[in-house]
Amino acid sequence: MSDDVDARLKLLGIILPDPASPLGAYVPALIAGDMLYVSMQGPIQAGRPTHVGRIGDAIGIDAGRAAAEVATLNAVAQIRSALGGFDRLDCITRLEGCIACTEDFKDHATILDASSELLAKLFGDRAGHARSVCGVRNLPGNVPVAIVVTARLRSGQGH
Amino acid sequence: MSDDVDARLKLLGIILPDPASPLGAYVPALIAGDMLYVSMQGPIQAGRPTHVGRIGDAIGIDAGRAAAEVATLNAVAQIRSALGGFDRLDCITRLEGCIACTEDFKDHATILDASSELLAKLFGDRAGHARSVCGVRNLPGNVPVAIVVTARLRSGQGH
Amino acid sequence: MSDDVDARLKLLGIILPDPASPLGAYVPALIAGDMLYVSMQGPIQAGRPTHVGRIGDAIGIDAGRAAAEVATLNAVAQIRSALGGFDRLDCITRLEGCIACTEDFKDHATILDASSELLAKLFGDRAGHARSVCGVRNLPGNVPVAIVVTARLRSGQGH
Numbered sequence: 047m048s049d050d051v052d053a054r055l056k057l058l059g060i061i062l063p064d065p066a067s068p069l070g071a072y073v074p075a076l077i078a079g080d081m082l083y084v085s086m087q088g089p090i091q092a093g094r095p096t097h098v099g100r101i102g103d104a105i106g107i108d109a110g111r112a113a114a115e116v117a118t119l120n121a122v123a124q125i126r127s128a129l130g131g132f133d134r135l136d137c138i139t140r141l142e143g144c145i146a147c148t149e150d151f152k153d154h155a156t157i158l159d160a161s162s163e164l165l166a167k168l169f170g171d172r173a174g175h176a177r178s179v180c181g182v183r184n185l186p187g188n189v190p191v192a193i194v195v196t197a198r199l200r201s202g203q204g205h
Numbered sequence: 206m207s208d209d210v211d212a213r214l215k216l217l218g219i220i221l222p223d224p225a226s227p228l229g230a231y232v233p234a235l236i237a238g239d240m241l242y243v244s245m246q247g248p249i250q251a252g253r254p255t256h257v258g259r260i261g262d263a264i265g266i267d268a269g270r271a272a273a274e275v276a277t278l279n280a281v282a283q284i285r286s287a288l289g290g291f292d293r294l295d296c297i298t299r300l301e302g303c304i305a306c307t308e309d310f311k312d313h314a315t316i317l318d319a320s321s322e323l324l325a326k327l328f329g330d331r332a333g334h335a336r337s338v339c340g341v342r343n344l345p346g347n348v349p350v351a352i353v354v355t356a357r358l359r360s361g362q363g364h
Numbered sequence: 365m366s367d368d369v370d371a372r373l374k375l376l377g378i379i380l381p382d383p384a385s386p387l388g389a390y391v392p393a394l395i396a397g398d399m400l401y402v403s404m405q406g407p408i409q410a411g412r413p414t415h416v417g418r419i420g421d422a423i424g425i426d427a428g429r430a431a432a433e434v435a436t437l438n439a440v441a442q443i444r445s446a447l448g449g450f451d452r453l454d455c456i457t458r459l460e461g462c463i464a465c466t467e468d469f470k471d472h473a474t475i476l477d478a479s480s481e482l483l484a485k486l487f488g489d490r491a492g493h494a495r496s497v498c499g500v501r502n503l504p505g506n507v508p509v510a511i512v513v514t515a516r517l518r519s520g521q522g523h
Contacts, residue, residue: 068495069473070473070474070476070477070480070495071477071480071481071484072459072480072492072493072494072495073492073493073494074494075494076455076457076492076493076494078454078455078457078516079398079516079519080238081457083457083458083493083494084494085494085495085496086495086496086497136237137235137237139235139237139240139242140242141231142496144496144498146499147342147343149342149343150343150347151342151343152343152345152346152347153345154343154344154345155228155229155345155346156229158229159229159230162229162230162231163230166230174231174232174235175231175232175235175242176231176232176233176234176235176242176243176244176353177227177229177231177244177245178244178245178301178303178351178353179245179345180303180341180342180343180344180351181305181341181342181343181344182341182342182498182499182500182501183341183342183465183467183469183498183499183500183501184465184467184468184469184470184472184498184499185472185498185499186470186471186472186473186497187470187473188470192496192498194494194496198237198238201238239397295396296394296396298394298396298399298401299401300390306501306502308501308502309502309506310501310502311502311504311505311506312504313502313503313504314387314388314504314505315388317388318388318389321388321389321390322389325389333390333391333394334390334391334394334401335390335391335392335393335394335401335402335403335512336386336388336390336403336404337403337404337460337462337510337512338404338504339462339500339501339502339503339510340464340500340501340502340503341500341501342500342501357396357397360397
């Protein structure tokens with residue numbers, strides 16, 4: 047199973063980033079029972095934002111989708127780091143998105159689809175997630191999009 | 206038990222809508238273990254928003270509450286569709302609300318109460334949920350309110 | 365274990381508030397299986413907000429952190445009330461923060477760290493949580509910060 051995800055990453059030419067350090071007094075990911083809770087991830091590479099500003103203003107749709115993809119890979123890197131691979135992952139249960147955007151922005155779904163589609167490519171039938179998204183005023187460090195991924199582990203494999 | 210909910214729907218004169226299709230590459234509802242995760246639901250009927258704009262501006266309190274009720278019925282329709290009825294539902298665990306509103310809006314609780322009260326009417330002692338709500342800039346498709354419902358299933362009935 | 369938390373509260377000179385009543389038709393905290401879901405808590409003392417307005421404007425960083433601490437103690441009071449102490453708590457799984465702030469605010473992490481740090485002081489190695497935070501337009505009652513705490517119970521102790 048893990049080989050599937052690693053093989054897909056390779057096919058897509060994706061090298062996962064190192065999992066980012068938390069911005070404060072919390073953990074980047076937490077295993078509790080049969081659940082994995084990943085802290086909010088943004089479009090950060092090597093400790094710096096790849097995009098800043100609001101979608102609909104400084105950031106267009108394509109750049110917003112690119113930012114969502116960077117955030118998603120950060121979440122995937124946290125999953126791999128927390129689980130030591132992808133074998134233990136049963137499925138992604140939730141994807142929560144926050145989009146920092148202009149007042150009249152409506153295309154939240156288009157932005158977050160970049161994240162959902164990437165999860166589908168990587169995790170196949172383990173990607174299926176319930177989703178929510180809202181348009182917020184701003185996000186930590188002025189990034190345009192941030193996501194929260196929650197996942198379920200295969201049973202009998204929690205702590 | 207299911208008969209209870211169906212009987213209450215009938216008593217209230219409510220015909221549940223067909224569950225809405227997702228707006229992107231995600232699932233409308235996901236069963237994982239003993240949990241049911243329903244994707245964010247808005248005030249959509251037959252594929253079109255029943256209300257658009259912000260509460261406190263285009264949308265008053267009563268219309269905002271009506272929009273919350275439509276969103277809630279969509280969530281209930283997703284629950285019924287995912288579970289094939291209401292027998293397997295143990296309880297609603299969380300109700301998360303997002304309200305697109307004007308800058309000085311304060312009555313988030315009044316809006317979301319329309320949703321909580323409807324859940325209580327329909328699910329009785331299985332309705333009890335923890336709740337959160339915030340006032341956001343906007344929501345997908347310019348709807349004024351959207352909710353996320355998460356529920357627990359009776360044990361031994363997950364996949 | 366519970367003694368630990370109670371001893372730490374005493375050492376820090378903290379007397380937990382009475383758990384706040386909900387603002388509507390929901391429950392302040394819900395035990396479901398091995399999870400505890402606490403409803404959103406704000407900086408409320410004796411039924412009144414300790415802080416109102418936005419961070420970055422009416423409310424500075426220090427006051428915002430103080431408000432986050434009040435909200436956190438309210439969440440801890442809800443945990444104690446729901447569980448009849450802290451023995452049954454396995455760990456805090458998630459901390460979700462909403463910050464009502466000005467347009468150019470960036471320091472969400474600094475505000476929410478006040479909450480994370482207080483949880484760490486009180487719960488020690490049971491405090492470790494995944495975290496998310498966003499900057500919103502406003503919150504119920506015009507408070508500047510509100511949090512949602514979710515926790516896991518020791519196994520075999522749910523209902």
